[in-house]
Amino acid sequence: xxxxxxxxxxxxxxxxxxxxxxxxxxxxxxxxxxxxxxxxxxxxxxxxxxxxxxxxxxxxxxxxxxxxxxxxxxxxxxxxxxxxxxxxxxxxxxxxxxxxxxxxxxxxxxxxxxxxxxxxxxxxxxxxxxxxxxxxxxxxxxxxxxxxxxxxxxxxxxxxxxxxxxxxxxxxxxxxxxxxxxxxxxxxxxxxxxxxxxxxxxxxxxxxxxxxxxxxxxxxxxxxxxxxxxxxxxxxxxxxxxxxxxxxxxxxxxxxxxxxxxxxxxxxxxxxxxxxxxxxxxxxxxxxxxxxxxxxxxxxxxxxxxxxxxxxxxxxxxxxxxxxxxxxxxxxxxxxxxxxxx
Amino acid sequence: xxxxxxxxxxxxxxxxxxxxxxxxxxxxxxxxxxxxxxxxxxxxxxxxxxxxxxxxxxxxxxxxxxxxxxxxxxxxxxxxxxxxxxxxxxxxxxxxxxxxxxxxxxxxxxxxxxxxxxxxxxxxxxxxxxxxxxxxxxxxxxxxxxxxxxxxxxxxxxxxxxxxxxxxxxxxxxxxxxxxxxxxxxxxxxxxxxxxxxxxxxxxxxxxxxxxxxxxxxxxxxxxxxxxxxxxxxxxxxxxxxxxxxxxxxxxxxxxxxxxxxxxxxxxxxxxxxxxxxxxxxxxxxxxxxxxxxxxxxxxxxxxxxxxxxxxxxxxxxxxxxxxxxxxxxxxxxxxxxxxxxxxxxxxxxxxxxxxxxxxxxxxxxxxxxxxxxxxxxxxxxxxxxxxxxxxxxxxxxxxxxxxxxxxxxxxxxxxxxxxxxxxxxxxxxxxxxxxxxxxxxxxxxxxxxxxxxxxxxxxxxxxxxxxxxxxxxxxxxxxxxxxxxxxxxxxxxxxxxx
Numbered sequence: 138x139x140x141x142x143x144x145x146x147x148x149x150x151x152x153x154x155x156x157x158x159x160x161x162x163x164x165x166x167x168x169x170x171x172x173x174x175x176x177x178x179x180x181x182x183x184x185x186x187x188x189x190x191x192x193x194x195x196x197x198x199x200x201x202x203x204x205x206x207x208x209x210x211x212x213x214x215x216x217x218x219x220x221x222x223x224x225x226x227x228x229x230x231x232x233x234x235x236x237x238x239x240x241x242x243x244x245x246x247x248x249x250x251x252x253x254x255x256x257x258x259x260x261x262x263x264x265x266x267x268x269x270x271x272x273x274x275x276x277x278x279x280x281x282x283x284x285x286x287x288x289x290x291x292x293x294x295x296x297x298x299x300x301x302x303x304x305x306x307x308x309x310x311x312x313x314x315x316x317x318x319x320x321x322x323x324x325x326x327x328x329x330x331x332x333x334x335x336x337x338x339x340x341x342x343x344x345x346x347x348x349x350x351x352x353x354x355x356x357x358x359x360x361x362x363x364x365x366x367x368x369x370x371x372x373x374x375x376x377x378x379x380x381x382x383x384x385x386x387x388x389x390x391x392x393x394x395x396x397x398x399x400x401x402x403x404x405x406x407x408x409x410x411x412x413x414x415x416x417x418x419x420x421x422x423x424x425x426x427x428x429x430x431x432x433x434x435x436x437x438x439x440x441x442x443x444x445x446x447x448x449x450x451x452x453x454x455x456x457x458x459x460x461x462x463x464x465x466x467x468x469x470x471x472x473x474x475x476x477x478x479x
Numbered sequence: 480x481x482x483x484x485x486x487x488x489x490x491x492x493x494x495x496x497x498x499x500x501x502x503x504x505x506x507x508x509x510x511x512x513x514x515x516x517x518x519x520x521x522x523x524x525x526x527x528x529x530x531x532x533x534x535x536x537x538x539x540x541x542x543x544x545x546x547x548x549x550x551x552x553x554x555x556x557x558x559x560x561x562x563x564x565x566x567x568x569x570x571x572x573x574x575x576x577x578x579x580x581x582x583x584x585x586x587x588x589x590x591x592x593x594x595x596x597x598x599x600x601x602x603x604x605x606x607x608x609x610x611x612x613x614x615x616x617x618x619x620x621x622x623x624x625x626x627x628x629x630x631x632x633x634x635x636x637x638x639x640x641x642x643x644x645x646x647x648x649x650x651x652x653x654x655x656x657x658x659x660x661x662x663x664x665x666x667x668x669x670x671x672x673x674x675x676x677x678x679x680x681x682x683x684x685x686x687x688x689x690x691x692x693x694x695x696x697x698x699x700x701x702x703x704x705x706x707x708x709x710x711x712x713x714x715x716x717x718x719x720x721x722x723x724x725x726x727x728x729x730x731x732x733x734x735x736x737x738x739x740x741x742x743x744x745x746x747x748x749x750x751x752x753x754x755x756x757x758x759x760x761x762x763x764x765x766x767x768x769x770x771x772x773x774x775x776x777x778x779x780x781x782x783x784x785x786x787x788x789x790x791x792x793x794x795x796x797x798x799x800x801x802x803x804x805x806x807x808x809x810x811x812x813x814x815x816x817x818x819x820x821x822x823x824x825x826x827x828x829x830x831x832x833x834x835x836x837x838x839x840x841x842x843x844x845x846x847x848x849x850x851x852x853x854x855x856x857x858x859x860x861x862x863x864x865x866x867x868x869x870x871x872x873x874x875x876x877x878x879x880x881x882x883x884x885x886x887x888x889x890x891x892x893x894x895x896x897x898x899x900x901x902x903x904x905x906x907x908x909x910x911x912x913x914x915x916x917x918x919x920x921x922x923x924x925x926x927x928x929x930x931x932x933x934x935x936x937x938x939x940x941x942x943x944x945x946x947x948x949x950x951x952x953x954x955x956x957x958x959x960x961x962x963x964x965x966x967x968x969x970x971x972x973x974x975x976x977x978x
Contacts, residue, residue, distance in 0.1 A: 174778030182517075250682035253642045270687060274555035277954065280975045315527075320552070324523065325515035327551035331544065387496050396533065399497070406494040408546050411928060411952055414553040420525050437490060464488035 146180040146234055147173055159243035164258035165251035175250045180314040184229035224340070246314035252295070253309030267318065268292060274323050279330045287326055287333075293385065354421055376462050382449050383441070383459045390440035398433045405430055498543060511544050512538055523552050554968065557951060561910075571651035620963065864904060870912035873930075877904050883917070898925060898933050908949040918957050924971060928952040936971030 152173035161167045176440060251259030277289030294309050312321050397419070404415045412423045412430075413468065419426065445451045514522070515536060516742065533780050539545045600784050866875040874886045883902035884893040898904075904919035913930040917923075922938035924947075936942070942959035949955035956966040956977060964977040 277555045277557070277968060278551045280973070281966050281977050282975055284968075311515070311517060313517050315517060316524040320520040320524050321516055321554070323552045323555040324520040324548070324556065327548040328516055328519070330551055331547045334547070335544070383492065384496065387492055391493075391496055396537040396540045400546075402493065402534050403497045403540055403543070403546060404550070406490065407498045407543060408550045410550055410553065412558065413952075414550065417553050417556060418523070418549050434489065436492075437493070441489075460488040463492050466491070 147176040149173055152176055153240060155243045159247035165256050167247055172250060175209040175246060180234055180237060182313055195196050205308060241314035242317055245318035249309040249312040253307035270319055271322055273295060274327055278326050287330055291325060379459045380462050380466060383463055386441050386444040390437045402433055513542060517547060561950060866907040866909050868909035868912045873912045875907060875909060875915055899935055906946050908947045910949045910951050914952045916947045916949045916955050918947045939965035939974035
């Protein structure tokens with residue numbers, strides 16, 4: 138274990154208290170010192186993260202699986218080995234640390250720690266309680282066969298221990314107790330699944346999901362396409378102009394939204410989630426999601442129309458034309474968007 | 480509808496814009512700023528503080544990669560919630576469900592005993608005076624024996640207007656043994672585990688404690704049979720006519736006020752829910768079984784009452800499939816509303832089942848008329864595929880091609896909804912009150928997620944599907960006539976074969 142001065146953030150007594158709270162069975166052989174180290178790591182990750190998110194990148198890279206080509210960075214525990222320059226200079230407030238420690242899922246953390254150490258009893262426990270869940274979640278995420286594979290590989294990886302520089306490293310080291318262990322497992326599965334999907338998807342030409350492949354100002358591309366299409370159907374230079382205006386105004390309106398509202402909208406229109414799923418992700422009731430989506434839509438409509446009328450000086454008729462062009466332009470989108478409205 | 484057209488236009492535009500709306504600086508989209516599983520999980524569990532949450536809200540609002548991951552987590556989370564709910568129900572039922580081998584054997588035994596019981600009762604009518612003598616005092620719920628038949632008739636004529644909920648319904652989503660919602664299948668389905676389970680518990684529960692053990696078991700069997708043709712076949716083979724007399728008896732005898740009072744006990748409620756809307760009989764018997772398990776004294780009478788009743792009912796089934804459902808309906812209503820939708824005491828006091836044996840001629844003829852009525856409905860039965868939902872008040876029913884009917888009051892009234900297709904629907908499953916999947920011939924798959932609008936789902940193959948199991952609006956498994964199974968987790972956008 139990389140050494141951070143034991144007790145920098147978490148004293149041995151606090152660690153002992155938390156371990157007791159975790160109620161780890163004796164067979165797990167989890168010592169207080171060991172638990173203290175885990176807690177230290179967790180606190181450090183929380184409070185001394187470099188703003189660039191380098192830590193999360195490391196953990197996300199590794200958690201993404203051994204197939205990743207980036208260095209596993211397994212040896213680099215988030216937070217502990219950062220060069221001093223990136224560590225925040227002010228030590229976190231003791232009270233904040235205390236509150237943070239209280240909020241941790243101590244039992245899950247203890248289990249992860251013991252499993253990470255390879256303790257057989259802890260593994261039995263994990264296998265009984267979490268393995269079925271892992272498979273079920275895999276199936277829910279990726280379907281029957283792909284899901285099983287996904288769960289298989291994650292399970293194997295969790296089980297496997299790597300020796301790096303004489304120290305045992307396990308995927309469990311990345312669990313820091315902020316969430317439930319199950320949620321964390323879901324997150325890893327989700328990440329791997331999405332990675333796999335995207336790799337497969339890369340062959341698709343007009344993939345809007347690959348945000349990176351379209352620069353922010355790449356609406357020209359879309360307009361180019363539409364220009365080609367409209368040139369083929371009916372040459373209307375004005376149409377392109379209107380579409381460009383509409384797009385620009387809409388983008389502006391979207392940017393002006395509160396992030397959460399935009400997020401909700403994106404879940405609905407891009408990911409095509411149901412109201413219930415969105416509610417789960419945002420911690421809102423289904424009805425609330427629906428209501429807020431409606432409100433956001435109205436807000437956008439108003440902004441867009443306002444901007445079109447005032448800034449761009451479009452008449453009502455021209456406005457209508459804009460919408461018509463948009464509708465013609467993206468019938469495919471309409472089908473998808475509408476199909477999610479059930 | 481100009482406004483609506485504009486909304487549609489906006490929808491397309493929005494999708495496009497949002498998808499391309501990326502944070503400046505994350506040009507590669509490879510996830511430079513994207514949080515790892517630890518943070519994602521903490522965000523999902525809402526364990527991040529306000530500042531962090533806001534920061535990630537911002538990131539996620541522009542990062543489709545992260546959103547996809549979160550969406551996947553939402554799917555995993557949903558299934559886990561459903562599983563927890565199931566587990567709760569399951570654990571409650573575990574003690575009731577015996578080993579699976581017991582069920583078929585029990586079913587057989589029960590059937591034989593039922594037939595024996597029917598024969599005995601038919602050929603040994605007792606004078607009315609005996610009714611009272613035999614009825615146990617504390618279990619006489621009152622105005623049940625004599626008024627029963629007429630009220631019974633009141634109930635049944637009402638059935639046609641309800642398009643007769645058929646007994647073809649399989650146990651609803653809450654049935655623990657089924658991972659997903661069970662199926663409502665046109666009368667060819669084999670007994671589902673849920674049904675069998677109810678049978679299983681019957682023999683186990685009942686034998687030790689009673690004198691009417693045999694007949695009670697018969698009741699259990701009848702309960703299980705409602706959802707499949709097995710019982711019907713038996714009923715058919717054991718002859719129909721004589722069943723009528725006992726049919727009315729059984730109607731009187733079925734669980735009513737007492738059952739209703741029993742409804743309060745958790746086992747009862749679960750029994751009711753598990754049995755589903757179309758399976759009142761099994762619910763009734765399940766309830767009886769539960770009551771037995773509880774050891775309350777009036778249960779004995781109740782069991783006895785239900786038991787003799789149900790075997791005769793099976794006999795009546797020879798001619799009319801409805802016999803089941805008519806009893807079903809009353810028990811149905813009894814358990815659904817816990818309030819007398821059964822103002823008709825048809826599922827009259829079990830104690831009167833004892834009296835059932837002492838059927839008078841008048842009742843017999845009434846029962847005969849009733850049976851005729853039900854017989855007339857047999858043919859329409861085959862089309863009346865009914866699909867229960869976890870909400871006891873909400874049911875679906877397919878009564879005619881191209882139309883699905885929905886009831887929100889447990890089957891009292893129905894409202895039609897129109898489907899895009901007139902193809903024959905063979906099965907359906909409703910994992911929630913609002914979500915329902917339908918499958919049928921020629922690869923037809925339909926789904927609603929709001930209980931009102933139906934959408935055609937592209938099938939994996941153009942085969943005839945005879946079964947669907949669904950966990951939610953996105954996850955379902957369909958089974959073709961040749962046994963092939965296909966599953967989807969994205970609402971039918973993609974399917975994968977299942978072994």
